[in-house]
Amino acid sequence: MKTKVKLWLEDGTIDIFIGYKIVDGHPLPHCFTQSHVEEVDELTIGPFRYPLEAIATDIAAERPHAKIGLLVRDCNTRALNVLYIWNQLDRDNIKTVTVNCCPSRLKQHGDCSYLEPEKAGDYKQRVGIDNNMEPADLNAFGQEERLDRWMYEFQKCIKCYGCRNICPVCFCKECSLEHPDLVSPGKLPPDVPIFHLVRAVHMAGRCIDCGLCEDACPMDIPLRLLYRKVNEIVLDVFDYDTGTHPDQSPFSVLGDTVTLEPSPL
Numbered sequence: 001m002k003t004k005v006k007l008w009l010e011d012g013t014i015d016i017f018i019g020y021k022i023v024d025g026h027p028l029p030h031c032f033t034q035s036h037v038e039e040v041d042e043l044t045i046g047p048f049r050y051p052l053e054a055i056a057t058d059i060a061a062e063r064p065h066a067k068i069g070l071l072v073r074d075c076n077t078r079a080l081n082v083l084y085i086w087n088q089l090d091r092d093n094i095k096t097v098t099v100n101c102c103p104s105r106l107k108q109h110g111d112c113s114y115l116e117p118e119k120a121g122d123y124k125q126r127v128g129i130d131n132n133m134e135p136a137d138l139n140a141f142g143q144e145e146r147l148d149r150w151m152y153e154f155q156k157c158i159k160c161y162g163c164r165n166i167c168p169v170c171f172c173k174e175c176s177l178e179h180p181d182l183v184s185p186g187k188l189p190p191d192v193p194i195f196h197l198v199r200a201v202h203m204a205g206r207c208i209d210c211g212l213c214e215d216a217c218p219m220d221i222p223l224r225l226l227y228r229k230v231n232e233i234v235l236d237v238f239d240y241d242t243g244t245h246p247d248q249s250p251f252s253v254l255g256d257t258v259t260l261e262p263s264p265l
């Protein structure tokens with residue numbers, strides 16, 4: 001891996017490589033450059049706790065022609081596919097080094113670098129939602145109970161914006177979560193459930209199920225399950241499987257008439 005990255009930097013295939021470097025004992029995102037190729041010896045592969053593709057998006061916004069290399073696992077590849085489709089990155093300018101990872105969609109974390117979700121305590125299974133549930137498991141609750149459980153989870157939110165800030169596919173310059181008509185500015189706790197539903201709607205067709213938001217959430221809200229549920233609806237209604245292919249456009253279905261059945265999360 002390091003040999004390949006060095007070669008790419010030296011022969012000009014890429015201008016910069018985004019990976020990880022240990023700083024004060026912590027693996028932090030680091031940009032390896034042509035002027036300090038020797039630093040690549042310090043390249044490490046994670047843990048993947050940061051959205052490297054979001055860093056690539058920021059670099060591309062400043063330098064649209066920059067050739068960018070980065071480490072990817074399966075969910076990062078899905079994020080890149082979404083960012084290509086939404087014109088946030090030019091795929092001709094991106095080179096990737098794939099590292100082994102579990103198929104996160106299947107919730108088999110294996111040697112995955114982000115933390116295994118804590119097993120939810122009994123209290124949470126009684127009144128909230130177990131983070132380890134599958135979307136289909138939610139159907140075991142009736143509609144009213146499901147809503148109650150989601151409301152319990154949403155009420156824990158402290159509006160830290162960690163979920164939005166860590167997300168590799170949250171690239172909007174103006175965020176609806178800060179729009180005064182949707183989310184009251186400066187109000188704590190946030191409006192429930194509008195804060196979470198606004199974000200959930202914006203993640204429809206965007207979320208690539210990397211799990212970083214849930215990992216970052218200090219309140220252990222099952223965000224990943226929420227967005228998986230939303231994308232299940234997107235797949236069902238629009239036949240759009242988010243992030244699975246760089247040529248699969250969410251806009252190709254816009255001409256069709258779609259009837260949405262009531263589908264509470």
Ligand code: SF4
Pocket residue numbers: 163166167168169170203206207208209210211212213214223224227
């Ligand atoms: S799992 Fe969370 S952080 Fe990852 S893409 Fe989806 S909303 Fe963003």
Ligand code: SF4
Pocket residue numbers: 156157158159160161162163164213216217218219220221223
């Ligand atoms: S990370 Fe968790 S607590 Fe923070 S705003 Fe998002 S849902 Fe709320």
